[in-house]
Amino acid sequence: MSARLYLVVIAAICAVGFAEPARIRPDAYLGFRYEPGVETRLLLAGGAEWDFVERAKLFGGFAVGAIDNPGIAHYGIGVSAKVVDFAKVRLQAQVNHDEWTSWQVGENRIAGMVVTEPLRRLELGIGLAWRAPIYDPEQYHSPFKWSSEAPEWNWVYRLDWTFLTRDGFRVALWLANLDRLTIHNPQQFPSGLRASYAAWQHWRLTAQIGTAIKGLSALLFRFTEMDLRLGVSGEL
C-alpha cells in the first residue's frame, strides 16, 4: 500500500510533467552494486525531475533489486527550490525509503540540503539527514514508521564537477553520500566518475562508476564497494 502511494506520487509527477514536455527530465538505469561479503545486487531504477514552477522542481524515483535482496529496493520523492539567484543557491528536501527484503530491514529518512553552483558546472551541497532504520520484520516495509531502535543524524554532502563537455560527451567527477535514492555514511566518501553521451535528440546514454571507503575512523583505509550504472536520461 505504502510503496504504491509513492509510485502514484512519482507517476503523477511524470504525468503532469509530460503534459508540460519542456519541463521534465526522466531517467532510468540498470545498476550493479557489489560489497564483498555483504551484498551483490542488481538494480533497475527509474525516475524523473519536473520543473513544476519556474524556481522549483519535484523529483522522484523507484528501484527494484535482484540477486541479493530481490524486490523493492528504494523509493523516494523530493523538492528543490532556488532561493538566491547569486551562485544559484537552492534548498532541497527529500524523503526516502529503502528495503532489504531478505534481511527484513528497512530505512526511512528525511534529508535537507543547501546546494549551490558557485562556478559553472560545479555543484556543492551540504545538509543533514535523519535516518530511521527499521529492524522489525513486521514493519520494515513501511515508509510511515519513523520510530527506530537505532536512529541517527548523518551529514550529507555533494560535490559534482562536470569537467569535460565536448562533441556530445559530458564527463563529471562526483563525491556525494546522498543521491535521489541512496545514502552512504559520510565517512565513506562515496565518489566516482559519471559520463553521458547525446545519442539521440533529447536523450543521452549515461554511465556511472563509483566506490566508497571503509575504515576512516580506524585510520585503516580500504575501497570496499563497487557501484556501476548504465542507463538513459532525457531532457524533454
Add this chain to the structure above:
Amino acid sequence: MSSKRLFYSLLTLAALLVSGCDIDIGQFFFHPTVEERMADNLSGQLQVPAPVLVNPDSFRFAMFGDAHVRADRTSLLEWFRTDAVPKGIDFFCVLGDLTDEATKDEQEIAKAQLDSVGRPYYCTLGNHDLYQAGGWEWFKTTFGPSCYTVVIGNRVKLLFLDSAEGMLGQDQFDWLELELGKDDRLVKIVATHFPLYDGTKPIMFRMPSTEERAKLISLFARYGVHSMVSGHLHGWRYTRINETNHFISAMPPGHMDYDNPGYVLFTWAHDSLAWERVEYELDAD
C-alpha cells in the same frame, strides 16, 4: 592561495599531526587486510584459546574494549584487577585496541598487564593494534586468531570477530553465519571491536556500511544472539535492537567521549545470563 602552496601547507599540517606519535602511517594504507588475517585465522596454524573451566551453574566474566596500554604503562588494567577479581570473575575479554600505537614496548607491557590480572582472558584485534608493521604478527603469535569461538561451561558461546578495519569481509561473514547456525541451545555473545550503533549524533565510531550493519542485525535476530559487546567509541552505550543487547564499553586510560570507562559484568546463574555495568569513577583520581 596557489595550489602548490596549499599542497605544502596540507603536507606540513599532516606532518605536524603525526610527529607527536610513533604510528607507522604506512599502515593506514598497507596493513594486513581482513581477508589476509582471515586466511591466517582459518589456516588451522594458530592456537585457538582453550575454553576456561567454570562451574556450569554459576560463573562470571567481564568484557571491555580499548585498554590502550601505553609505553609509559598508563592503563586502567590495574584498577580492573582490583575491582573485577574480587567480584569473582572467572575470565575476561578484551575487544581490541590492546595497545595505543602497537609499538614493541606497548605490546610487551600490554601482555604483562593483562597477565597480571590473574585470570584467563580472550582477546580480539582493534585498529590501534595494526598501527605498526608487525602488529598482526605480534597479535596472532601472542594470542592466536582474531576470529574464533569459545564455549564456556556448555552454556555460553562467545564469537570473537575481527572488525579492526570496520568491516568483516566475505570469509568472515561466511564463517559467522556457519557458527551462528550451530549450538542452538547456547547463549550467543558476539565480541568485536567495532560497534554497529553509536547513538544518534553524526559521529563515525561504528561500522560504516549501512548494508553491513543491516545484514549483521538480521543475522543476530535470525540466530537469537543475546548480546554484542564492542569498543572503538571511547564511551558507554547500551541499545537494544530486536532481542539483542548492544553494548559499547571502552576502558581507555585517557579521554572518554561519553561517560566513564568501565566494563560489562556478565553473570550466569539460575540458567540465565544477567549483565551489569561497572564504571571506573574518573573523579576518584
